[in-house]
Amino acid sequence: MAIDRRFFLMGAASLGLAACSDPSHQFNREAGISIDEGGFGNATMHNTMLQSGQISLAEVMTRRFHAEVPSMVNFAFDSAVLDEDAKAILRMQAQWMRQFPELRYKIYGHTDAVGTAAYNIRLGQRRANAVMHYLVSRNIPRNSIIAVVSRGESQPLIASEGYEPANRRTVTEISGLVRRATVMDGQYARIIHREYVASATEQHVSQ
Template sequence: MTRFPITAALAMGLVIAGCSKTPEGFDRPAGALIDTGHFGNATMNNHQLMTGEKQIIYDMSQRFASEVMTTVNFAFNSAELDHGARDTLREQAQWIRQFPEIRFRVYGHTDKVGGDAFNKRLGLRRAHAVVNYLASQGISKSRLEAVVSYGETQPLIVTEGRERRNRRTVTEVSGFVARHPTVMDGKYAEVIYREYIRSAEPVSGLTGLQGQDLAVTQ
């Protein structure tokens, strides 16, 4: 009678035992290890790059920031808009009205005086104050978002004390209105190259010492 080697028997037992258990990772749906939740985001990112949407959003953000004041400031512990803030927001509204395809986001900030929870609420109140004023200037609230507040976490001036420059809101381009006809047609270039309404208006109307209008050449 031939005796089966003990070592061979042990090895076969291990193989059989291994076959009775699903290998590590193979009990998951196909693609589960690849798609960690960001796969769709990458696809959308590629789509935005190929259609030019992402670049246009960036370009419009740069254009907005270079052509109007994007920041307004507030008094200590206040979300009230002063005269200077309202002037700035009227300029923002004039710019925004010319680009109905674009959405905007308003970020609220505070200085470092006070607790974090209180400052986040205050920053959000400031953002809502800006959104409400822009809406009063004819901008649809569907294009304005005031849900993000950085509170005291992003100061312009690093100090523990009161600092007006830190008590601010910042208005930024956040994207396109998804259902706007221009956006649906993918005509993003039309947005960034559109001429301003005010470009057809005279730069100024100066009057001479003798009451004669001076022509202003553009």
């Protein structure tokens, strides 16, 4: 009888150890036993900085924009014509922009270093204008784009004195809000609430 009880206790102990190693039993572990790898409290800190004015809504949304959609489109040599790849990227930009009518944008046109500086300023402007007109054609209000600027060859992505496809580009940037936000005006809260409601809305597909 003593032997049976000993085996029973050994079996119970092994089951207890198995339970501790099972991730589904993590809630039974001692509070604070997990290692904080540096992320704890970041969300609270972020919201506090936003509402206190230490970071702006434009900064927050700029990071989102660059993380969620491509901000650049490229062009053929000496051209301001949007190809299909460029149009696909701009459709993505337009879809993102329509979600956030509070925001305003700037479009910068760039060229490579082939040709004169004066010619490249004009070419960069034509490229920026082409992007602006396409975004407007995708139902982005013209007054959402507050500047269309040419940088010409002055800000290359890759340092090169010759033909460089990566430098023949436009860049879309968030420049700010439709109006200056006060510290506690709830702009970001309204954006998050709108996204939350939209994410919970059932999508009906017509047959």
